[in-house]
Amino acid sequence: MQAKYQLKNAIGNGSYGRVYEATLNDEPVAAKVLHPTLIHPTTVDKFREECELLQRLNHKNVVKLIQFDISNSSPPVLFTELLACDLREYITNLKPKKIPFPEVVSIILDVANGLDYLHYVCEIIHRDLASKNILLTKTGQAKIADLGLAKFYRGKQGMSASPVPGTPLYAAPETHPKPGTTSPKVEYNEKIDIFSLGVISMEVINSREPKCVPVVFDTDGRRIPENERRKDDIREMGDHRLRGLVLSCIEDNSDKRLNAKEVVEWLQKEKSVIEKKNTIVQRRTPNYPPTLRIICLGNSATGKTCIIKRFKDNCFHDHLRATVGLDVFIKNITLNGKKFSLRIDDTAGQERFSSITSSFLRDVDGVLLVFDVTDSKSFEPGIDSIKKLIDDHLDDWTCKILVGNKVDAGDKREVTRKQAEELAANLGVRYFETSAKTGQNIQTVFEELAKEIYNALDLSDIGTYQQKKPCNGAVLLGQELGQEQTEKFSLGCPFC
Ligand SMILES: Nc1nc2c(ncn2[C@@H]2O[C@H](COP(=O)(O)OP(=O)(O)OP(=O)(O)O)[C@@H](O)[C@H]2O)c(=O)[nH]1
Ligand SMILES: [Mg+2]
Numbered sequence: 001m002q003a004k005y006q007l008k009n010a011i012g013n014g015s016y017g018r019v020y021e022a023t024l025n026d027e028p029v030a031a032k033v034l035h036p037t038l039i040h041p042t043t044v045d046k047f048r049e050e051c052e053l054l055q056r057l058n059h060k061n062v063v064k065l066i067q068f069d070i071s072n073s074s075p076p077v078l079f080t081e082l083l084a085c086d087l088r089e090y091i092t093n094l095k096p097k098k099i100p101f102p103e104v105v106s107i108i109l110d111v112a113n114g115l116d117y118l119h120y121v122c123e124i125i126h127r128d129l130a131s132k133n134i135l136l137t138k139t140g141q142a143k144i145a146d147l148g149l150a151k152f153y154r155g156k157q158g159m160s161a162s163p164v165p166g167t168p169l170y171a172a173p174e175t176h177p178k179p180g181t182t183s184p185k186v187e188y189n190e191k192i193d194i195f196s197l198g199v200i201s202m203e204v205i206n207s208r209e210p211k212c213v214p215v216v217f218d219t220d221g222r223r224i225p226e227n228e229r230r231k232d233d234i235r236e237m238g239d240h241r242l243r244g245l246v247l248s249c250i251e252d253n254s255d256k257r258l259n260a261k262e263v264v265e266w267l268q269k270e271k272s273v274i275e276k277k278n279t280i281v282q283r284r285t286p287n288y289p290p291t292l293r294i295i296c297l298g299n300s301a302t303g304k305t306c307i308i309k310r311f312k313d314n315c316f317h318d319h320l321r322a323t324v325g326l327d328v329f330i331k332n333i334t335l336n337g338k339k340f341s342l343r344i345d346d347t348a349g350q351e352r353f354s355s356i357t358s359s360f361l362r363d364v365d366g367v368l369l370v371f372d373v374t375d376s377k378s379f380e381p382g383i384d385s386i387k388k389l390i391d392d393h394l395d396d397w398t399c400k401i402l403v404g405n406k407v408d409a410g411d412k413r414e415v416t417r418k419q420a421e422e423l424a425a426n427l428g429v430r431y432f433e434t435s436a437k438t439g440q441n442i443q444t445v446f447e448e449l450a451k452e453i454y455n456a457l458d459l460s461d462i463g464t465y466q467q468k469k470p471c472n473g474a475v476l477l478g479q480e481l482g483q484e485q486t487e488k489f490s491l492g493c494p495f496c
Helices: 041-055 087-094 101-121 191-206 231-237 243-249 260-282 304-313 382-393 407-412 417-427 442-457 459-464 472-481
Strands: 005-014 017-024 027-034 065-069 077-080 134-136 142-144 159-161 186-188 291-298 326-335 338-347 366-372 399-405 430-433 487-489
Touching: 005 027, 027 041, 041 065, 041 077, 087 134, 087 191, 101 134, 101 142, 101 191, 101 260, 191 231, 191 243, 191 260, 231 243, 243 260, 260 442, 260 459, 291 304, 291 382, 291 442, 304 326, 304 338, 304 366, 304 399, 304 442, 326 442, 338 442, 338 459, 366 382, 366 442, 382 417, 399 417, 399 442, 417 430, 430 442, 442 459
Parallel strands: 291 338, 291 366, 366 399, 399 430
Antiparallel strands: 005 017, 017 027, 027 077, 065 077, 134 142, 159 186, 326 338, 326 487
């Protein structure tokens, strides 16, 4: 059936045709029309191939085909969903600003997800991945478009196909034929798209069009390494958090490049760090700076409450009542010139806190694993059972420090420093010996844990993260603890 459509303004050039903003049955669409000068059987067949291929795809990060029309009466046309703009255009209009890190991660992750689908679900190589072929929705979701040069490949053995099929600036080194080779084809696989993704990533990070030395081989016919050809872009990235990812995508040897799944995995971790940073900012209340959450875990009477009180108020009590449920303490600290609040959750000793559930541990950024050096049971099995508890409920990256308390107790000591250091090494954490009684190392353990969190999440740019309206719990926390009071909450406290 012939489609009823109306073309409006041209919005881009795709392979084999021009792309227009259009309406199809009064709905806004993008229409790719085969250029009249290209209408002959071979190109029409290619165009049909693209339509049929698009018809089989269904993924949120790949542009959707709506309809196509290859009738004899008018130029072949295919209709896809209409998006806000392409990535190239978006970056150009941004000048001179840079794309913020969370958005960088989100765009590259979307493209990597789309590639993962194309490569491993559909067995398709895009072959022309470039920023002009990444479209963005109004909300910034990225979708892979223009599959005019895409090809099916079977298995992992790759294909023998045309050299540099897509945009040269984004082309992987193996798509360039060696000087003097007579074969019209070169061998490559899906990793050529990963290379292009690496170049696009640099473009997004640097927020400008990529630069690249145009020659691929030196005068002796040797391939110029890509990190040499693209050294300006690499230098401009500096020590960006995604530098390692980008360099792993633009490796000269395609076997050494990450695959789409690995890129997705890498970026998902970055995304969870971003979410964590947003949580830290959102915890901020009118009276407090961004808040890091620390929890003290350990057997009963190991001195958790004393450690916290020494840190908060520089005092020590000989006969403290055992903690019941959860006490919350707040103290402000400065890290690398930035103000943070430490929210320290003091729990009841391990024997009685089997009832501690994920709700206590949810959203925790750092843990002090406390044992008493004069009580071997608090060390073994004490720390072991706490480790099991946190492994079940906390993310891998949550910062932890092992603390041996009561080192002032001299000859009552049952756990040696060596034993504790061995356990810390096994757990992959640092060990500190403290005394809440004398104050030894108390300030240090909190500061070191806070620094670990700062570094793990790279909180240097925390000011650029969004502050959303605090939840009721956070408002309450801000009001009640604004007077620098310690508040106690029952089990199942709703604060987030
Ligand atoms: N000598 C010595 N005694 C300490 C030290 N820290 C705590 N204590 C004593 O150990 C006992 C228990 O201390 P708490 O801080 O209540 O222990 P806790 O781990 O909070 O115990 P729960 O709340 O039951 O989990 C108290 O009598 C403290 O005086 C220390 O560094 N040195
Ligand atoms: Mg206590």
